[in-house]
Amino acid sequence: MIVPRPAQFTLSEGGFTLTSTTPVLAEAPLDRAAGRLRAALAPSLGASPPERGEGPAVRFRTDSGLGEEAYRLTVAYDGVLIEASAHAGAFYAVQSLLQLLPAQVLRSAVAAPGPLVVPCATVADGPRFGWRGTLIDVARRFLPKRELLRYIDLLALHKLNVLHLHLTDDQGWRIEIKRYPRLTETGSWRRESTVGSSKHGRLDGRPHGGFYTQEDIREIVAYAEERAITVVPEIDLPGHTQAAIAAYPELGNTGGAVEVGTAWGPATHVLNAEDATVEFFKGVYEEVLDLFPSRYVCVGGDECVQAEWRESPRVQERMRELGLPDEDALQSWYIRQFATFLTQRGRKLLGWDEILAGGLAEGATVMSWRGTQGAVAAARAGHDVVACPLTETYFDFRQSEGADEPIPVGCATTTEDAYAFDPVPAGLTPGEAAHVLGGQAQLWTEVVDGARGLDYLAFPRLSAFAEAVWSGGDRSYAEFEVRLVRHLERLDALGVEYRPLDGPRPWQTRPDAMGWPRDRAAMLADVLGGPEH
Secondary structure, eight states, rough: OOOSSEEEEEEEEEHHHEEETOOEETTSSSHHHHHHHHHHHHHSSSSOOOOOOOEEEEEEOTTTTOOOOOOEEEETTTEEEEEEHHHHHHHHHHHHHHSSOOOGGGGSSSSSSSOHHHHHHEEEEEEEEEEEEEETTTTTSOOHHHEEEHHHHHHHTTTOEEEEEEEETTTTTTTTTTTTTTTHTTTTEEHHHHHHHGGGGOOOOOEOOOOOOOOHHHHHHHHHHTTTTTTEEEEEESOOOHHHHHHOOOOOOOSSSSOOOOSSSSSSSSOOOOOHHHHHHHHHHHHHHHHOOOSSEEEEOHHHHOOHHHHHHHHHHHHHTOOSSSHHHHHHHHHHHHHHHHHHTTTTEEEEGGGGGGGGOOOEEEEOSSSSSSHHHHHHHHEEEEOOHHHHHHHTTSSSSOOSSSSSSSSOOHHHHHHHHHSSTOOOOHHHTTTTTEEEEEEEEEEHHHHHHHHHHHTTTHHHHHHHHHOSOOHHHHHHHHHHHHHHHHHHTOOOOOOTTTTTOOOGGOOOSEEEEEEEHHHHHHHTTTTTO
């Protein structure tokens, strides 16, 4: 009944009747979660429950012995008791309580408000992993703020706790940096985009763009924090930087004008190795750190095409000045500059697994996406890891082998595949496995046609992934699918345009746009071959 499945869940006979006069009582620090419950119940009950009162009630009580994200929920004939030590645990208890109610409770308005009966139940729960993340790529396709806030609500519904916001890439720069205004004046839009897979070379001739102001970012971060979600920013370097070079050509290696990227894939234009360029991006990060309080900050570090470095006399001279033997060492030097910069400011560097090449910076955390090799290598070297192997967690990939999947790229990654995902690679010792912080699903957006397309790619795979990173022990997809069918009623109530379990609806197909389907072996061989294959 509940997604993600709780550690302990027991239903009993009977239920507790909630009315608009049932008080919802809370003590700090759980009062914010109580406020979220009152607001969520108001449409179905006809009014927001009061904050004080006598008699049967929903009570939030602090239990300092529980972990920050753990909770206990008890529903009896005479009331509801939620116990937690912190806001996050109480917030997750609210999500579980709402999932015990009819799906209508998630609607913004109902035709006939009235009492709600909560079945008697006991739930004792807490997550297996502390990092239960989703990356949303707003660099390739800009997602307006209102849609991003809606996605934060959907992540919260599934007890996911990290939103990795991919803000910059070759195809767009999406965050206002006041000291460098051309980053958004020039870098936030491209003159056209690919139609379908870039393999076919079709472009739409239509400008695309947008960016978040710093006030927008503050709102997004605060909105997420209220829902127990940390927003982790990513500002890519030294590759995936063509949008920045288009705005400030002196950051590049040729000195010539380039345009913001129009096609999927890592661009050949990358940052030069000058101290002034490093200082430029430190200036960017100074403003980013003021906006995002997250402990982790992602610098990318992936798919840096090194051809310009090899061909540039100045870069080769610079490598000799720095005593670097090759281009991998130069990339490692770049990452170390920012590892030191972030550490000095009390933050931790996060990067994709290419940061392992040339030596890993002290204290760096690795996003292992090219299979599990990066996770194993980093964990055995004593570094923390977030598991995100592309064949299991890249949700831009097609959802079945069916010919009607819209823009079928990558390998088929089904809802069952997402459910089977285990962040801990086989072969790690318990001590090494402790370095696996959790897992993350990726929503890359080059082939996404707006929020409706993002819904289709995300759900219900993200529902399955959420349970995989929350619940421990053995899992049965057949048992999950029974609960998932009920959960889809909740997504319907929220207006989520998910992919039906039996395949896309006619309007979710894209016969106008060709894909490039691959198998898993080809995908892994491709990415392990590097960005210059």
